[in-house]
Amino acid sequence: MTAAALDGYLRRIGLEARPEATYETLVDLHHRHLSAIAYDNLSIMLATIGAAPSPHPVDPAETLARVAAGGEAGYCFHNNGLFSLVLEQLGFEVVRRAGQMLEATGASGTLDHLAIEVRDLPTASNPEGRWVADVGYGDGFWDPLPLVEGHFRQSGFVYRLRRVGESGWTFHHDPHGSFLGSLVRGEVTQKEVERSHLRLATPPEGDFTRTLVVQRRDASGADTVRSIRHTRTGAGASVRELRDFDEWRSVLAGLGIGSAGVEEGALRELHRRQSAAYDDWLLTR
Known part of the structure; x- marks a missing residue:
């Protein structure tokens, strides 16, 4: 990743300088990304009709460079991949975790969502300092969620988190949302993400190849x-x-x-x- 790509991304979401790695910055970046960068599978759909050579790759640095230049991001692997990279470069402690959508049709443990945990940002309401940041759900939560069990209300929506073991959690979406939620487990590697992207983005069986x-x-x-x-x-x-x-x-x-x-x-x-x-x-x- 180049410094120019990071600065270009920050300018696209409305920031002219690199902010400090604080909880307030995390919330601000979360809001700005969601407001400026869409969730989409357009490149996949264009590839399925022969109008593009291949879908956008899920390499975070490539996604960041594309978005910084004014292009689209993609789906969760793209959005959360570049967002986690940005957070790391700004000095946040980030853990990338494997997720599976609750309505997934694959076998248990199938990787079809990339989740982000941000650590070491204690607040009065969350002294442990662990947060769930996710800009890859499309219509998910607006504010990062504390990684604690409970219900969370945001602008008329209600979400629920349940801790699973030491590192995992289950996210339950608001009933008006476009999906049920997701189960998040241990850490995930980029190679695992790339293998899952190939499965999800390849027709005719790929989940993201049928509907825009x-x-x-x-x-x-x-x-x-x-x-x-x-x-x-x-x-x-x-x-x-x-x-x-x-x-x-x-x-x-x-x-x-x-x-x-x-x-x-x-x-x-x-x-x-x-x-x-x-x-x-x-x-x-």
Whole structure:
């Protein structure tokens, strides 16, 4: 990772100088990243229709450089990978942990989420100083959560953490969220993440190769585009279908997904296929 990439990322989320490694900084970075950088699998979906040579790799330094240059991040492996790298470079103590979504269809222990634990940031309410930071859930929590058992209310949403052993935990999402939660276990290596990325991003079995998903969290809620369905949870809750291509592309752009370097024909084909898949879903749900 280059210093220029780190500084470019900080500028993209609205910071002109490198902040100190404090709890207040962790919260601020968490908010800024979620507000500025979307969760998306666009590069995977473009690759599945032959409009891109391959999905974006999950190397944290490559993701950071891409985001610093104005590009998209990706899904949890990308967002939490680059965020953990940024935190480490700023002086935080970070542990990368393996996670599995509670609704996962794979065998027990399947790696399909990268989680972040930040240590040694004690506060009056969390003297142990261990925090769960996660900018890779898409519509997850706004503030980092203390790694203690309990329920946590944030801007109308309710989350729950349960400790599992010395190092793990289970996160339960708000009932209005887009997923149930995740089980987080021990430490994970980059090679393990890369192997799982290959499985998740390779059609036809890859979980992230069937439906376009773009999400972005803000202080009062979250926006999700799944296929051609746009859902807003929290403040201003709504649901609508984006059957018009220009409207669909405009909403994606509003969530931070640009189309630079992507041919319009490829986007139109993706929208066409996602519209057809959405209609199939309507008939079978």
